[in-house]
């Protein structure tokens with residue numbers, strides 16, 4: 152029989168449904184029926200969330216009482232090491248004790264209490280201690296003021312600029328709830344290709360209205376700032392042109408006192424409207440955006456002007472390292488490291504640099520950006536991409552958690568073996584003032600938020616990994632599935648089986664062995680081998696790939712010795728990264744004993760095989776999933792199948808001209 156639709160598709164993982172297991176349900180009812188709330192900043196939203204959850208999952212309305220008889224006791228404790236956001240949960244003689252040192256700990260602890268029910272965990276031996284490993288856990292929205300989302304595949308922006316600040320869409324609160332439930336505590340509202348108008352007073356008032364909602368959930372707002380903002384508005388309103396600002400000056404030169412004054416005044420104005428404003432995110436001198444180099448100044452000189460304006464208010468500057476310039480570096484992958492490493496130590500203390508996980512550009516697979524581990528005196532935070540720009544957008548089911556783990560576990564060897572990215576960003580290798588991570592959001596106004604139901608898992612996993620980069624994928628995945636699909640264990644196993652291999656298979660079929668840039672130039676979706684060949688990588692009848700070794704572009708030398716030696720040697724280079732570092736002869740012998748050609752050809756097939764398997768698997772649990780979501784996912788899978796086939800055919804058509812054995 153088909154499971155009836157009872158939801159709107161809007162709930163995400165906060166999809167509260169009746170607990171099925173009756174003995175467990177009884178135990179939950181006993182333990183969750185009376186709550187002793189602390190008097191804290193978040194007690195209203197905590198009570199609201201608990202009421203909604205407990206009504207739907209257990210059919211009860213909890214009583215909020217302020218004495219020690221309550222079955223859930225929330226109270227402050229003196230354990231300073233819990234910090235601003237950590238919490239403890241214990242079962243003490245059949246009472247649940249939630250303790251925190253600071254207010255936000257209760258908020259996150261409450262979502263944990265809720266997750267225990269959603270995932271049907273037993274409560275008899277609770278002994279939980281959670282402290283986030285990173286303090287700044289942020290979403291970056293590439294949302295334009297006209298409602299479009301750059302590289303967004305889930306509809307238009309969630310921010311209704313035309314209606315703000317008067318009308319507040321109910322989704323703002325749900326967005327905040329979802330983020331709080333996975334630990335996100337900062338959001339950049341607008342695109343890094345920043346329209347300067349976001350800094351105009353009328354927009355700041357709209358931003359302030361959003362901040363009012365988000366702060367109820369411990370989320371701070373940040374804005375992407377256009378470096379040319381202090382300049383006069385231009386007659387050609389092109390955000391990429393340095394002469395279009397919202398100020399009154401003729402320059403944005405960071406050394407000009409008027410420019411510095413402009414930023415100081417603007418920042419004061421922002422804080423008068425948004426007292427807990429987080430700071431600016433800046434894309435400068437990158438892909439046409441204005442920046443300090445327009446005035447022969449360095450990134451540090453530019454960033455520091457903004458940092459000094461923010462400093463008295465406790466705000467920060469997040470400065471992106473995503474720069475490339477084929478005129479200076481023919482191999483664009485090298486630029487970021489060359490431009491930023493010499494500036495290590497030159498940034499003010501409230502500046503964080505933000506680097507994409509890889510040095511090229513959010514490819515399906517890339518070795519880690521070599522700046523990680525190399526920057527020793529500047530906080531460096533990873534920018535991951537939740538939106539699947541090069542990874543099948545909102546059509547393909549690709550679960551990115553395994554890719555992010557690969558990155559987080561990447562050993563830089565900066566201080567010997569074991570200096571992986573997780574240790575670096577959590578300050579375990581060098582002391583770092585800011586421990587932070589950002590993800591480019593995949594949300595939009597589509598009914599299910601992310602375009603594909605399964606893309607919600609990437610948003611969820613990003614938040615959970617930003618909270619704890621060491622959390623196991625198994626746990627994150629299982630908890631997402633249970634709280635999203637409300638399904639039984641056997642369906643959970645099937646869904647896990649669907650999700651887990653998707654990234655690997657996508658990468659193997661769409662960007663085999665880290666070939667990179669294989670899609671068409673503007674859509675980043677359909678196959679573009681013919682356009683990219685012998686521009687982005689080399690191919691001929693003898694082999695394929697980019698020689699980035701000592702006798703090639705020498706990109707390998709940006710890595711610490713052990714990696715450098717390994718990557719430089721075709722025999723030692725991890726096969727996963729082979730084509731990123733080497734021009735590989737088709738007849739090169741792989742670890743398997745097969746030729747590279749044979750493996751490569753096999754690899755290309757993995758995309759179609761994956762989706763065909765997923766269609767079967769999804770069909771097998773039709774009875775376990777509500778019919779609307781079942782159909783919606785099935786439609787995506789069928790579209791994915793079509794597109795994966797087209798991609799494959801295009802690949803085969805292209806490569807057959809070069810492969811020795813056709």
Ligand SMILES: CO[C@H]1[C@H](O)[C@@H](O)[C@H](O)O[C@@H]1C(=O)O
Nearest residue numbers: 293301302343344434473512
């Ligand atoms: C926001 O612009 C994006 C651009 O759309 C994207 O194609 C490229 O990957 O990266 C840019 C960036 O990260 O700045």
